Amino acid sequence: MAVELMKGNVALAEAAIRAGVEAYFGYPITPQTELLEHMAKRMPELGRAFVQAESEVAAINMVYGAACTGARAMTSSSSPGISLMQEGFSYIAGSEVPCVVVDIMRGGPGLGNIQPSQSDYFQVTRSAGHGDYHAIVLAPASVQEAIDLMVEAFDLADEYRHLVFVVADGLIGQMMEPAELPAMKPIRRPRGDWALTGADGREKNIITSLELNAPDLEELNNRLQAKLAHIREHEQRSTEMLTGDARLIVVGYGTSGRIAETAVKQARREGMKVGLFRPISLWPFPEKRLSALADQVGAFLVVEMNAGQMLDDVRLAAGGQVPVTFYGRTGGMVPMPEEIYDEIVTQYNKLTTSAV
Amino acid sequence: MATTAMVEEKVVYQRPESLESIPTHYCPGCTHGVAHRLVAEVLDELGVRERTIGVSPVGCSVFAYKYFNTDGAEAAHGRAPAMATGIKRIMPDRVVFTYQGDGDLAAIGIAEIVHAATRGENFTTIFINNAIYGMTGGQMAPTTLPGQRTTSSPVGRDVELTGFPIRMAELLSGAPGAAYVVRRSLHNVKEINRAKRAIKTAFEVQLAGLGFSMVELLSACPTGWKVTPPEAMDWIEQQMVPYYPLGDYKIADGVEQLAKRR
Ligand SMILES: Cc1ncc(C[n+]2csc(CCOP(=O)(O)OP(=O)(O)O)c2C)c(N)n1
Numbered sequence: 260m261a262v263e264l265m266k267g268n269v270a271l272a273e274a275a276i277r278a279g280v281e282a283y284f285g286y287p288i289t290p291q292t293e294l295l296e297h298m299a300k301r302m303p304e305l306g307r308a309f310v311q312a313e314s315e316v317a318a319i320n321m322v323y324g325a326a327c328t329g330a331r332a333m334t335s336s337s338s339p340g341i342s343l344m345q346e347g348f349s350y351i352a353g354s355e356v357p358c359v360v361v362d363i364m365r366g367g368p369g370l371g372n373i374q375p376s377q378s379d380y381f382q383v384t385r386s387a388g389h390g391d392y393h394a395i396v397l398a399p400a401s402v403q404e405a406i407d408l409m410v411e412a413f414d415l416a417d418e419y420r421h422l423v424f425v426v427a428d429g430l431i432g433q434m435m436e437p438a439e440l441p442a443m444k445p446i447r448r449p450r451g452d453w454a455l456t457g458a459d460g461r462e463k464n465i466i467t468s469l470e471l472n473a474p475d476l477e478e479l480n481n482r483l484q485a486k487l488a489h490i491r492e493h494e495q496r497s498t499e500m501l502t503g504d505a506r507l508i509v510v511g512y513g514t515s516g517r518i519a520e521t522a523v524k525q526a527r528r529e530g531m532k533v534g535l536f537r538p539i540s541l542w543p544f545p546e547k548r549l550s551a552l553a554d555q556v557g558a559f560l561v562v563e564m565n566a567g568q569m570l571d572d573v574r575l576a577a578g579g580q581v582p583v584t585f586y587g588r589t590g591g592m593v594p595m596p597e598e599i600y601d602e603i604v605t606q607y608n609k610l611t612t613s614a615v
Numbered sequence: 616m617a618t619t620a621m622v623e624e625k626v627v628y629q630r631p632e633s634l635e636s637i638p639t640h641y642c643p644g645c646t647h648g649v650a651h652r653l654v655a656e657v658l659d660e661l662g663v664r665e666r667t668i669g670v671s672p673v674g675c676s677v678f679a680y681k682y683f684n685t686d687g688a689e690a691a692h693g694r695a696p697a698m699a700t701g702i703k704r705i706m707p708d709r710v711v712f713t714y715q716g717d718g719d720l721a722a723i724g725i726a727e728i729v730h731a732a733t734r735g736e737n738f739t740t741i742f743i744n745n746a747i748y749g750m751t752g753g754q755m756a757p758t759t760l761p762g763q764r765t766t767s768s769p770v771g772r773d774v775e776l777t778g779f780p781i782r783m784a785e786l787l788s789g790a791p792g793a794a795y796v797v798r799r800s801l802h803n804v805k806e807i808n809r810a811k812r813a814i815k816t817a818f819e820v821q822l823a824g825l826g827f828s829m830v831e832l833l834s835a836c837p838t839g840w841k842v843t844p845p846e847a848m849d850w851i852e853q854q855m856v857p858y859y860p861l862g863d864y865k866i867a868d869g870v871e872q873l874a875k876r877r
């Protein structure tokens with residue numbers, strides 16, 4: 260496959276197609292609409308299902324239905340639409356069917372704006388709907404990584420029969436970057452033995468999240484939690500740069516992680532021992548690696564495009580061992596590398612002065 | 616002279632294969648059970664049980680998937696038509712149906728049913744209109760009759776404040792993608808037999824790929840209405856039928872031929 264210049268949203272859509280998505284249901288919303296539009300063109304061409312739903316509520320329930328048949332199914336939206344889908348997320352998690360959701364986050368609360376933001380971190384990593392669960396959440400920082408994680412998202416969804424998010428923001432969604440798409444995977448057949456395909460020569464299959472009997476529902480919850488514990492143990496993903504001798508580590512994901520990278524490199528040029536830690540899985544949060552780093556580092560500086568959400572997870576992982584400070588922009592404002600650099604200098608100086 | 620006649624035993628009544636043999640949770644006199652049986656008989660007669668996927672609603676019939684001996688899913692409140700859309704788009708050769716109450720279909724899920732019908736989604740909807748929210752203890756539904764007492768319209772439904780009951784068969788008959796939309800009732804044997812024929816036609820419409828099909832069934836909720844089961848049957852006939860006339864609201868091209876073929 261050749262490297263070509265691609266817009267993030269289109270790359271996400273085409274990567275899903277290459278991963279063998281059989282059904283896409285969605286509703287237009289900026290800044291993810293190019294994803295839906297690419298699907299509108301490509302899915303019918305390939306004889307796969309595409310429906311522009313009447314709402315995000317309908318879209319996620321169509322995904323739920325298609326996923327019940329064992330097909331790879333997905334939707335995409337942006338913050339206000341994700342709020343509407345929460346009902347469906349919860350049912351999907353409760354009935355353990357696999358599906359993938361893309362959230363190209365925008366500034367909030369409310370209608371907010373369409374500028375890049377990371378303000379849905381809590382919404383997607385905590386439970387993404389009512390009930391007691393976590394979805395798997397992956398956050399790419401480039402168009403190439405968006406493609407790679409999109410493919411991985413479908414594999415994870417299938418492996419765990421679980422809800423998987425790929426979250427980015429309008430910057431990654433709208434940005435043109437050179438990237439390489441994977442080869443087309445064949446559509447997965449046969450369906451899982453749990454899927455709804457008609458009870459032909461077998462007992463009937465039921466997909467439900469309903470269990471009225473409390474002891475039985477607790478047992479279902481225990482099973483779900485055991486699965487999530489396994490995911491937590493085995494699926495933490497992160498990348499890091501210049502952390503070996505770092506006294507200060509900047510922690511950022513997606514776009515903010517990428518901008519922080521520029522600032523960290525500049526700080527290094529100025530002789531400061533600064534590194535970057537970029538979570539790729541937001542849930543499970545890469546706490547194992549981060550708490551190991553907490554043993555060797557003087558402080559963490561968390562950078563987000565929100566008022567401090569992942570900050571909680573970094574604090575938990577740091578376990579009070581080292582100071583954790585925060586720099587963030589909200590409302591769709593994207594931090595400039597210089598702003599982050601200045602903050603690095605401030606925090607780094609605190610470290611060096613406190614050391615003497 | 617004594618003769619020994621061989622009396623051949625003939626089965627005149629048995630449980631359809633498409634219906635499970637389990638205790639019912641429906642109240643005495645509730646016609647959800649009758650509707651279940653009719654659907655199950657039709658699935659048997661059409662020989663499609665093994666390739667049918669049912670979508671249950673939220674409401675008293677939330678456990679419909681336990682009663683039907685077919686693959687089944689449980690939808691969120693009102694979302695069964697969206698789920699059925701997802702299922703049918705992936706598996707167009709399977710028989711897909713939703714079974715929904717009036718709160719489910721005509722209130723919280725009205726967008727999903729209207730758009731499924733408009734798109735002409737090729738599945739069948741069995742719509743139970745009992746003029747009340749049964750499961751949550753008898754609150755006003757969009758189908759509650761003017762003046763009807765419910766726990767949330769304690770002095771009777773005041774149309775000045777709450778509007779008039781919604782007539783779904785009439786409304787959906789206007790959807791271009793709807794092929795077969797009719798209203799029947801379950802209040803006596805004659806109507807039950809007519810209801811069954813309509814359910815059969817609805818599934819045949821789906822099998823022929825003609826588009827969306829719905830059978831609205833006027834149904835008894837003696838518990839919610841706070842009447843006896845026989846009174847409930849009379850109430851359907853005397854109160855509901857005048858407001859919800861029985862009849863065929865949309866018969867698209869090709870549907871008549873299906874009935875004749877039978
Ligand atoms: C989102 C949501 N809102 C409300 C409820 C509570 N609820 C359960 S059943 C029901 C009404 C069902 O009434 P109907 O559809 O008329 O069915 P019936 O019980 O009369 O058969 C309601 C409001 C719910 N389960 N989910």
Ligand code: SF4
Binds near residue numbers: 642645749835838839
């Ligand atoms: S409450 Fe009404 S609808 Fe529900 S089972 Fe009882 S009679 Fe039937």
